[in-house]
Amino acid sequence: MAQCVTKNTFVQGKPFLPVPAAPTKNVRRVVQCGVWCRKKEIHPQFHEEAKVYCNGELVLTTGGTQKEYVVDVWSGNHPFYLGSRSASMVSDDQVEKFRKKFGELKEIMEIPVLKGEIVIPSRRKGVSKGGKKK
Amino acid sequence: MATAPSLLHSSGSSFFSQFRAFQFSSSSLFPHGNRHGNAVVSVKASASGVVLVEKSEAEKANRLKTAYTEKIIPLLMEEFSYTNKHQVPKIEKIVVNCGIGDAAQNAKGLDAAISDLALITGQRPIKTRARASLATFKIREGQPLGIAVTLRGNMMYSFLDRVINLGLPRTRDFQGVNPNSFDGHGNYSIGIKDQGVFPEIRADVVGKPRGMDICIVTTANTDQEAQKLLALMGMPFREGSGPATTIRKKKLKSHHFDAKSKGRGRR
Numbered sequence: 537m538a539q540c541v542t543k544n545t546f547v548q549g550k551p552f553l554p555v556p557a558a559p560t561k562n563v564r565r566v567v568q569c570g571v572w573c574r575k576k577e578i579h580p581q582f583h584e585e586a587k588v589y590c591n592g593e594l595v596l597t598t599g600g601t602q603k604e605y606v607v608d609v610w611s612g613n614h615p616f617y618l619g620s621r622s623a624s625m626v627s628d629d630q631v632e633k634f635r636k637k638f639g640e641l642k643e644i645m646e647i648p649v650l651k652g653e654i655v656i657p658s659r660r661k662g663v664s665k666g667g668k669k670k
Numbered sequence: 671m672a673t674a675p676s677l678l679h680s681s682g683s684s685f686f687s688q689f690r691a692f693q694f695s696s697s698s699l700f701p702h703g704n705r706h707g708n709a710v711v712s713v714k715a716s717a718s719g720v721v722l723v724e725k726s727e728a729e730k731a732n733r734l735k736t737a738y739t740e741k742i743i744p745l746l747m748e749e750f751s752y753t754n755k756h757q758v759p760k761i762e763k764i765v766v767n768c769g770i771g772d773a774a775q776n777a778k779g780l781d782a783a784i785s786d787l788a789l790i791t792g793q794r795p796i797k798t799r800a801r802a803s804l805a806t807f808k809i810r811e812g813q814p815l816g817i818a819v820t821l822r823g824n825m826m827y828s829f830l831d832r833v834i835n836l837g838l839p840r841t842r843d844f845q846g847v848n849p850n851s852f853d854g855h856g857n858y859s860i861g862i863k864d865q866g867v868f869p870e871i872r873a874d875v876v877g878k879p880r881g882m883d884i885c886i887v888t889t890a891n892t893d894q895e896a897q898k899l900l901a902l903m904g905m906p907f908r909e910g911s912g913p914a915t916t917i918r919k920k921k922l923k924s925h926h927f928d929a930k931s932k933g934r935g936r937r
Contacts, residue, residue, distance in 0.1 A: 582792040585731040596835055597731050599828030601789050605869045607836055614839035616846055617906055
């Protein structure tokens with residue numbers, strides 16, 4: 537089938553580190569058999585050694601379209617991959633999600649302990665105006 | 671999203687709390703809409719005991735391909751008694767498909783989908799077009815219906831590495847992928863409901879979440895060989911019944927041969 541090549545360019549997010557101006561190794565690779573099914577200069581820039589950071593440390597090196605990845609959950613700390621049965625990260629209930637989101641606000645997380653006897657005022661009967669009907 | 675590691679040191683834990691809570695609520699993976707097979711979902715990793723990503727391999731590039739040639743090939747030769755090294759099954763290609771229903775009416779959305787899938791896979795997708803006109807689906811011949819990427823070689827191993835180690839763990843309520851999704855000839859398919867599980871896609875993009883299908887084509891002849899190959903590569907299969915022992919042949923029903931009811935079956 538005919539492939540329609542549009543003129544849109546891939547606008548990626550601006551990286552923190554400067555991207556090297558030289559094209560990557562994958563683009564300049566010459567295939568021995570001569571069949572090259574990958575068109576040049578229409579694909580996004582691919583980094584052969586992209587670093588994956590989790591909690592500030594390097595955990596994985598893979599290829600990707602970004603120079604660095606910062607993830608919070610990866611296969612090294614997911615409970616299913618580790619074989620544990622703890623479901624604390626997989627399925628949180630609403631209370632736990634609330635605690636994680638607003639756990640830093642200590643002053644409203646504590647329930648105040650009421651001291652002394654609490655006197656609830658009794659409900660005063662209102663005087664009905666239209667008591668008597670003529 | 672790309673963030674400098676120095677920003678991580680300076681941020682407090684409340685940033686992580688909001689980040690973590692937001693990430694889990696926006697992604698999901700369901701291999702089947704209706705869950706059939708075993709009703710009990712066991713939460714346990716694969717019993718093969720293969721270490722997924724070791725600590726010392728964090729710096730190594732092309733880790734998955736190296737692990738395949740050095741570790742997985744001897745294990746498979748020993749288990750399935752291959753006499754030749756080239757009999758060992760390998761992954762031939764990975765086809766990522768994304769069907770976009772409103773591609774003809776929404777050209778801007780189609781271009782955005784092409785950009786997103788190109789970011790995820792590292793290769794620009796092609797537009798898949800309709801072969802025939804169907805009035806009930808309101809499509810005409812030659813009209814673009816979706817996008818597809820065929821990954822081979824190093825791009826395939828890098829993408830599989832990112833799917834297994836980065837994409838699938840960020841899926842909501844992830845309890846392992848379905849071990850019964852083989853097609854009888856050693857190929858495996860995953861359906862991902864939300865592309866936001868991939869770290870290339872920004873988490874705060876509003877709009878309808880778009881999913882995709884990943885089809886892993888292997889050279890294995892049976893489902894057992896393909897299942898073992900993918901399990902050794904780190905695919906987190908759910909415990910339960912594995913692939914069937916025999917190659918399932920599709921039974922052709924009678925309406926395949928009846929020309930009169932063919933049009934009625936298509937309607």
